[in-house]
Amino acid sequence: xxxxxxxxxxxxxxxxxxxxxxxxxxxxxxxxxxxxxxxxxxxxxxxxxxxxxxxxxxxxxxxxxxxxxxxxxxxxxxxxxxxxxxxxxxxxxxxxxxxxxxxxxxxxxxxxxxxxxxxxxxxxxxxxxxxxxxxxxxxxxxxxxxxxxxx
Amino acid sequence: xxxxxxxxxxxxxxxxxxxxxxxxxxxxxxxxxxxxxxxxxxxxxxxxxxxxxxxxxxxxxxxxxxxxxxxxxxxxxxxxxxxxxxxxxxxxxxxxxxxxxxxxxxxxxxxxxxxxxxxxxxxxxxxxxxxxxxxxxxxxxxxxxxxxxxxxxxxxxxxxxxxxx
Numbered sequence: 001x002x003x004x005x006x007x008x009x010x011x012x013x014x015x016x017x018x019x020x021x022x023x024x025x026x027x028x029x030x031x032x033x034x035x036x037x038x039x040x041x042x043x044x045x046x047x048x049x050x051x052x053x054x055x056x057x058x059x060x061x062x063x064x065x066x067x068x069x070x071x072x073x074x075x076x077x078x079x080x081x082x083x084x085x086x087x088x089x090x091x092x093x094x095x096x097x098x099x100x101x102x103x104x105x106x107x108x109x110x111x112x113x114x115x116x117x118x119x120x121x122x123x124x125x126x127x128x129x130x131x132x133x134x135x136x137x138x139x140x141x142x143x144x145x146x147x148x149x150x151x
Numbered sequence: 152x153x154x155x156x157x158x159x160x161x162x163x164x165x166x167x168x169x170x171x172x173x174x175x176x177x178x179x180x181x182x183x184x185x186x187x188x189x190x191x192x193x194x195x196x197x198x199x200x201x202x203x204x205x206x207x208x209x210x211x212x213x214x215x216x217x218x219x220x221x222x223x224x225x226x227x228x229x230x231x232x233x234x235x236x237x238x239x240x241x242x243x244x245x246x247x248x249x250x251x252x253x254x255x256x257x258x259x260x261x262x263x264x265x266x267x268x269x270x271x272x273x274x275x276x277x278x279x280x281x282x283x284x285x286x287x288x289x290x291x292x293x294x295x296x297x298x299x300x301x302x303x304x305x306x307x308x309x310x311x312x313x314x315x316x
Contacts, residue, residue: 028178030275033274033275034274037273039303044182044186047185048182050178051174051175051177051178051179052170052178054174055177056166056167056174059166059169059173060170069166071159072159072162072163073166076166076167096302
């Protein structure tokens with residue numbers, strides 16, 4: 001049961017981060033605009049973040065999907081989520097309107113900082129849960145889980 | 152246990168370095184342009200075949216003030232409701248969503264050599280850029296885009312009008 005749950009949360013996290021990374025990779029410049037809207041980094045640094053972050057998210061997601069290097073991938077994903085949460089809290093405190101608020105041809109709704117923060121808390125819970133299931137599962141069933149693929 | 156954590160940390164760093172390297176390899180031109188102070192167009196580079204000959208130049212908040220001071224026209228590309236809730240003082244409303252209806256009047260009133268700066272709801276909002284492209288296609292010679300838009304202007308404490316601001 002624990003093993004099933006482990007694979008379930010692992011795959012959920014993997015898909016979330018692969019999707020998040022892939023979408024942002026499609027349009028790095030627009031993503032840079034979103035980063036800039038947080039008004040945390042200097043102008044050029046927004047582009048540096050936009051040019052690298054989606055790829056890190058994507059690779060970490062792929063590792064989770066393939067069930068290799070799980071704990072390093074979780075450390076990376078957890079750290080990124082933590083940084084996002086701090087950024088979102090700072091946005092909330094400064095009362096910035098990071099929503100586009102303009103006409104969207106795709107019809108999609110922008111996500112407010114509060115909703116995004118709640119979503120990040122959910123992701124953080126999944127990260128911790130995956131770590132815990134991964135570690136305790138291996139302790140309990142030492143020898144039955146394949147050490148090579150899980151390490 | 153400690154060596155285990157150390158190994159995990161090291162592997163996490165390798166993962167980040169690998170991802171960053173991968174991203175920089177694919178986007179190095181964008182990053183170089185940004186750090187060398189060249190303003191980067193919010194349009195995706197060279198993916199569309201029918202890129203207009205000229206694109207609106209992105210400007211920063213200081214330049215918007217200079218343009219205003221020298222008689223340039225500031226154009227709000229957001230919808231009329233947002234314009235009514237608050238806009239850059241002195242801006243003209245030309246909502247991209249209503250541009251078909253509004254442009255004939257705009258074309259009749261504003262001469263083609265007028266310096267124009269468009270804006271909308273800040274970074275991530277494409278309307279000001281799209282409107283800028285449209286105005287250039289219609290023959291306006293100097294169209295610029297204020298990417299920071301209304302949020303940056305308002306947060307900088309500069310004059311706004313409308314709404315309860």
